[in-house]
Amino acid sequence: MSRLDGQQVKGNIVIIDDDVLVRQALGDCVESAGYAVEGFGSAEEFLASGATQTATCLIVDIQLPGITGLELQSKLAGADHRLPIVFVSAQETNANRERAMRQGAFGFLSKPFRREDLLKILGEALEH
Numbered sequence: 001m002s003r004l005d006g007q008q009v010k011g012n013i014v015i016i017d018d019d020v021l022v023r024q025a026l027g028d029c030v031e032s033a034g035y036a037v038e039g040f041g042s043a044e045e046f047l048a049s050g051a052t053q054t055a056t057c058l059i060v061d062i063q064l065p066g067i068t069g070l071e072l073q074s075k076l077a078g079a080d081h082r083l084p085i086v087f088v089s090a091q092e093t094n095a096n097r098e099r100a101m102r103q104g105a106f107g108f109l110s111k112p113f114r115r116e117d118l119l120k121i122l123g124e125a126l127e128h
Contacts, residue, residue: 011056011126012036016046016072017088018064022111026059026088026118033119043067043075052081057106057125059118062089062096070096073103084125088113 013035017023020041027037038055040046044066060069067075073085084106089096097108106128107121 009036010034012038012054013057013059013122014046014051014055015039015059016043016064017061018042029115029118030122043072052076055083057122058083058085060085060087062087063091070099073100073105077104084128086121086125
């Protein structure tokens with residue numbers, strides 16, 4: 001792994017959320033825990049970037065413009081990308097949670113959530 005401010009980086013976390021403030025807040029949280037972070041405003045940006053090759057875990061909003069978080073999950077699985085995905089959603093429905101988990105999501109957090117909960121799930125996802 002690369003180094004961040006002289007410390008060993010725990011993993012490269014990609015955050016995909018169309019709300020720039022949420023993306024920045026999540027990025028700051030994750031980076032402060034020793035992870036490298038890349039952020040994207042849409043699934044299309046992420047897919048075009050080539051970051052599927054360097055990411056170790058994804059944090060994805062369910063409600064994205066264009067390709068939704070659940071559609072991205074399906075596309076990645078179809079392309080045999082086995083990245084752990086943690087979904088976040090402000091508009092949680094049991095149907096979304098169940099579909100995400102059934103399709104192999106590692107976790108699902110409802111906004112707002114506690115920093116500790118996010119970091120715990122990330123740690124578990126990267127150990128898995």
